[in-house]
Amino acid sequence: MRILRSWWRRREDDLEAEIQSHLAMAMRDRMERGETEDQAARAVRREFGNVGLVKEVTRDMWGWVSLDRLIQDVRFSLRIMLKNPGFTVVAVVTLALGIGANTAIFGLLDKVLIRSLPVDQPQQIVSFAEDAAGTPAVVSYPVYTELRDRNEMLSGLVGFFQQPFSLSNGTQSDHVIGQIVTGNYFDVLGVRPALGRFFLPEEDRTPGTHPVVVIGHKLWRQRFGADPAVIGKSVILNEHSYIIVGVTPAEFTGTTRGTVNDVYLPMMMQAQTGPRRDRVLDNRNFGWLSLIGRLKPNISRTQAQAALASLVDNETQSPGRHEPGSIFLIDGSRGHMDRVNDLSMPLLLLMGVAGFVLLIACANIANLLLARASARRREIAVRLAVGAGRFRIIRQLLTESTILSALAAITGVLVAFWFTRLLLGFQQQTNRVPRTLDGSLDHRALLFTLGLSLLTGILFGLAPAIHAAKPDLVSALKEDTPRSGSSFRRFTLRHFLVVTQASLSLVLLIGAGLCVKSLLALQAVDPGLEPSKVLTASFDLSLNGYDEQRGRQFISELTERARSLPGVEAASFATIVAFSDSFWISGATPEGYQPEPDETLAFDFNAVSPGYFRTVGSQIFSGREFTALDTRESPRVVIVNEATARGYWPGQEAVGKRFVRGKGQSAHFFEIVGVVRDSKEKGLTKDAGPAICLPLLQQYVPELTLHLRTGADSQTLIGAIRREVQILDSGLPVYNLQTLEVQKDGSLYNQRLAATLLTLFGLLALLLAAMGIYGVLSYSVTERTREMGIRLALGAQPRDVLNLIVRQGMVLVLIGLAIGVVAALELTRFIGTLLFGVSATDPFIFASIPLLLLTVSLLACWIPARRATRVDPLVALRYE
Amino acid sequence: MKRRHQNRIEVLQGTLDLLILQTLRWGAQHGYSISQAIRINSGEVLQIDTGSLYPALHRLERQRLISSEWTVSDNNQRVKLYRLTVAGKKHLAAERSNWEKLSEAVDGILNPARNGSEA
Numbered sequence: 001m002r003i004l005r006s007w008w009r010r011r012e013d014d015l016e017a018e019i020q021s022h023l024a025m026a027m028r029d030r031m032e033r034g035e036t037e038d039q040a041a042r043a044v045r046r047e048f049g050n051v052g053l054v055k056e057v058t059r060d061m062w063g064w065v066s067l068d069r070l071i072q073d074v075r076f077s078l079r080i081m082l083k084n085p086g087f088t089v090v091a092v093v094t095l096a097l098g099i100g101a102n103t104a105i106f107g108l109l110d111k112v113l114i115r116s117l118p119v120d121q122p123q124q125i126v127s128f129a130e131d132a133a134g135t136p137a138v139v140s141y142p143v144y145t146e147l148r149d150r151n152e153m154l155s156g157l158v159g160f161f162q163q164p165f166s167l168s169n170g171t172q173s174d175h176v177i178g179q180i181v182t183g184n185y186f187d188v189l190g191v192r193p194a195l196g197r198f199f200l201p202e203e204d205r206t207p208g209t210h211p212v213v214v215i216g217h218k219l220w221r222q223r224f225g226a227d228p229a230v231i232g233k234s235v236i237l238n239e240h241s242y243i244i245v246g247v248t249p250a251e252f253t254g255t256t257r258g259t260v261n262d263v264y265l266p267m268m269m270q271a272q273t274g275p276r277r278d279r280v281l282d283n284r285n286f287g288w289l290s291l292i293g294r295l296k297p298n299i300s301r302t303q304a305q306a307a308l309a310s311l312v313d314n315e316t317q318s319p320g321r322h323e324p325g326s327i328f329l330i331d332g333s334r335g336h337m338d339r340v341n342d343l344s345m346p347l348l349l350l351m352g353v354a355g356f357v358l359l360i361a362c363a364n365i366a367n368l369l370l371a372r373a374s375a376r377r378r379e380i381a382v383r384l385a386v387g388a389g390r391f392r393i394i395r396q397l398l399t400e401s402t403i404l405s406a407l408a409a410i411t412g413v414l415v416a417f418w419f420t421r422l423l424l425g426f427q428q429q430t431n432r433v434p435r436t437l438d439g440s441l442d443h444r445a446l447l448f449t450l451g452l453s454l455l456t457g458i459l460f461g462l463a464p465a466i467h468a469a470k471p472d473l474v475s476a477l478k479e480d481t482p483r484s485g486s487s488f489r490r491f492t493l494r495h496f497l498v499v500t501q502a503s504l505s506l507v508l509l510i511g512a513g514l515c516v517k518s519l520l521a522l523q524a525v526d527p528g529l530e531p532s533k534v535l536t537a538s539f540d541l542s543l544n545g546y547d548e549q550r551g552r553q554f555i556s557e558l559t560e561r562a563r564s565l566p567g568v569e570a571a572s573f574a575t576i577v578a579f580s581d582s583f584w585i586s587g588a589t590p591e592g593y594q595p596e597p598d599e600t601l602a603f604d605f606n607a608v609s610p611g612y613f614r615t616v617g618s619q620i621f622s623g624r625e626f627t628a629l630d631t632r633e634s635p636r637v638v639i640v641n642e643a644t645a646r647g648y649w650p651g652q653e654a655v656g657k658r659f660v661r662g663k664g665q666s667a668h669f670f671e672i673v674g675v676v677r678d679s680k681e682k683g684l685t686k687d688a689g690p691a692i693c694l695p696l697l698q699q700y701v702p703e704l705t706l707h708l709r710t711g712a713d714s715q716t717l718i719g720a721i722r723r724e725v726q727i728l729d730s731g732l733p734v735y736n737l738q739t740l741e742v743q744k745d746g747s748l749y750n751q752r753l754a755a756t757l758l759t760l761f762g763l764l765a766l767l768l769a770a771m772g773i774y775g776v777l778s779y780s781v782t783e784r785t786r787e788m789g790i791r792l793a794l795g796a797q798p799r800d801v802l803n804l805i806v807r808q809g810m811v812l813v814l815i816g817l818a819i820g821v822v823a824a825l826e827l828t829r830f831i832g833t834l835l836f837g838v839s840a841t842d843p844f845i846f847a848s849i850p851l852l853l854l855t856v857s858l859l860a861c862w863i864p865a866r867r868a869t870r871v872d873p874l875v876a877l878r879y880e
Numbered sequence: 881m882k883r884r885h886q887n888r889i890e891v892l893q894g895t896l897d898l899l900i901l902q903t904l905r906w907g908a909q910h911g912y913s914i915s916q917a918i919r920i921n922s923g924e925v926l927q928i929d930t931g932s933l934y935p936a937l938h939r940l941e942r943q944r945l946i947s948s949e950w951t952v953s954d955n956n957q958r959v960k961l962y963r964l965t966v967a968g969k970k971h972l973a974a975e976r977s978n979w980e981k982l983s984e985a986v987d988g989i990l991n992p993a994r995n996g997s998e999a
Binding site for chain 2: 017019020053058062
């Protein structure tokens with residue numbers, strides 16, 4: 001760059017010297033002819049003309065492909081931009097907001113939904129589903145091995161199972177996520193270790209003999225400080241010691257999209273990962289493995305599907321519940337998508353909306369540039385007249401818009417970082433296997449930004465540039481102020497842009513209004529319990545090798561300790577947390593109930609300790625809560641919700657009625673002792689389904705969550721709970737420490753995302769549109785100063801002038817609004833599925849939002865119109 | 881842009897190229913002397929605007945029809961000298977014959993009867 005610049009400077013100096021020598025020689029000639037130095041100097045200057053202009057047009061000849069031309073254009077553009085700092089700042093900031101929003105959303109969309117797994121030839125990867133919609137199929141290990149060994153279509157087939165682990169090094173323990181994988185997992189995918197190695201064939205041959213583990217890159221960095229000496233060290237996973245043999249590359253986080261795996265264990269260590277798991281590998285009828293395969297070259301998905309389907313039919317002679325009846329092979333290049341599928345609609349919607357906003361911003365800047373180009377008409381005309389090519393002029397103007405958009409891109413990246421934080425801020429972090437959305441901006445997102453900024457630079461720069469490069473030379477050179485009639489063409493383009501802006505921003509604001517109204521409606525829903533008063537803390541006792549007896553002891557001790565903490569009104573355990581997406585669906589038959597032939601009796605189950613309903617604030621309608629007296633030795637009891645009571649004993653008292661679970665010898669009766677109010681804990685948008693609650697004292701479950709009812713500050717309590725758990729068992733990881741309110745908000749992620757971002761985008765669009773209208777009108781007022789002066793001189797009242805200008809602007813706005821309303825009626829149905837308690841054509845929103853836009857645009861029209869009324873007729877007429 | 885040279889003829893771009901090349905036919909010259917030569921040799925009829933001359937010189941140089949070098953003049957000033965290249969000589973010859981054909985043709989149209997000039 002420096003060399004280039006000095007070369008450029010030399011060329012400039014040469015030109016200067018050449019002209020100076022010309023002037024000097026001309027002077028000498030004249031003085032030799034007897035003129036005085038003064039006379040000669042003046043004559044020479046006059047004869048030569050404008051030195052700057054001569055230089056300028058001479059430079060134009062230096063060729064338009066050379067770099068020096070470009071540098072000159074850039075310098076010229078920077079000069080122009082510095083001369084108009086207001087314009088530059090407005091243009092850069094609006095564009096940066098648009099580009100930043102687009103980059104952030106693209107970054108997330110790309111990482112979550114678009115890009116392939118970082119594996120070899122991802123297009124060959126297929127994922128096994130049980131239906132065409134892509135519900136992941138699960139098979140047992142014996143079925144997996146038969147599919148793997150007998151198919152002729154796949155070059156490799158892997159099985160994996162994702163679950164949480166308790167990771168410990170003796171002093172510190174964490175809740176981490178891992179996959180139990182078949183030994184060929186990394187080989188088939190074609191992933192190479194960042195450090196160490198992956199599994200050897202012998203490590204996946206005999207059960208329980210090779211305790212080795214591959215750790216994820218993130219865990220390696222965060223837990224082991226990226227220490228290369230980690231290979232060969234041992235860690236404790238679920239109470240069992242493993243040797244670390246390898247680290248996965250940073251970009252590979254597993255085969256389930258939206259989750260990050262910290263550890264990978266070989267299939268043969270499956271029995272060691274938890275209690276009661278020693279018979280799983282031999283069990284043909286227990287489906288638990290997800291499958292991903294790699295197609296052989298030149299085999300299509302349909303071919304492979306047909307071949308595998310016949311294989312599966314042969315394999316599954318005995319119908320087991322978890323045996324897939326049929327196999328669908330779906331595109332697996334991006335891995336299993338079931339954790340992120342629900343995001344595709346909101347993210348695509350937001351991507352579209354962000355694109356919209358960028359378009360509005362481009363229209364705005366195009367408009368400003370058009371106004372500016374008109375102001376530079378004379379300069380451009382001069383350059384055209386002395387022979388600068390039209391293309392040169394366009395190039396110069398495009399350079400300017402490209403610099404603008406480059407500046408905007410740089411600022412936009414900063415905006416994007418902020419925006420990404422916002423996008424991920426609403427994320428739900430509350431599952432046994434949490435969903436982790438990676439939105440960090442990488443080279444793909446930055447490339448996208450670069451492309452976007454170039455595109456926008458051309459988009460908003462080209463029209464004004466082409467326009468400016470063909471002015472009416474004669475009138476421009478005569479320094480004539482164009483009358484509104486003569487610039488009719490320019491006006492239509494500018495008008496069109498204003499109409500577009502008004503309609504686009506109306507569509508966005510209506511969408512935002514609908515989403516906000518829907519979110520408010522959702523937040524106003526009475527959930528049937530009091531989430532803001534409840535703090536949760538989750539444990540997975542099975543991961544730490546607790547048997548039932550030890551588990552029960554832990555439950556009663558922790559409950560005792562928690563109840564004695566200051567600020568705690570009640571404490572109890574439950575296995576299913578309200579508003580989380582963990583669930584427990586099981587069967588039960590009301591005593592004496594005859595189900596229809598194809599009716600399945602399924603209920604949402606939960607197991608809770610005494611006082612649970614009081615803790616979460618659920619009202620018991622009739623009967624009682626569980627007490628410490630409902631034990632193994634006492635009769636089996638349940639509490640049902642209203643939906644169950646209503647559904648199976650309509651009009652009767654349900655308390656005292658009984659359920660049957662199990663068949664024949666193992667059939668048991670459960671007596672209903674209480675009916676609890678319906679709650680929306682399975683989702684605020686859903687009506688409560690039939691639910692049955694068991695006493696934890698009678699039905700032990702090792703995955704538990706402590707619930708605390710408190711009026712106190714939850715942050716101090718979180719610390720206190722950690723301490724209490726530490727005292728009981730320092731090796732037991734606690735997770736999910738948060739209020740139920742946070743959990744509830746997390747369940748509204750999609751809706752909050754849409755409402756927040758649409759509002760943000762809508763307001764941005766409104767601001768841009770207002771600026772656009774203001775810009776057009778103030779330009780027009782400036783151009784028509786003389787006309788206004790004449791009108792006022794001839795006796796027009798300031799009010800008339802005000803009306804004239806405001807009407808000119810409002811006509812455009814009204815056209816825009818009309819188009820916008822029609823477009824919104826068409827477009828809002830796409831967000832229909834995101835809306836709750838509000839119709840996609842809600843009359844309140846469709847009336848109030850245009851009104852808002854109307855008010856803002858009226859203000860934007862009024863300010864320049866006021867200026868028009870203050871025109872002094874004398875000054876205006878003397879102008880020229 | 882004021883009308884100062886009404887008695888002089890504006891020179892078209894192609895013609896200016898031809899005049900410059902022709903002027904350089906007899907040796908290297910700098911910009912000022914080229915403009916003086918054209919003015920004097922045309923009998924003060926053709927006045928070359930500097931705003932046309934220098935762009936033309938730089939364009940011809942880029943087209944490699946002329947080349948330039950820097951020397952120092954008697955009063956110690958850096959001076960840029962232009963000279964014809966081989967390509968420039970060829971171009972001049974071709975353009976000259978074109979010009980003569982054109983000129984004859986135009987002349988024939990303007991003065992169908994006789995050869996002569998009133999200008």
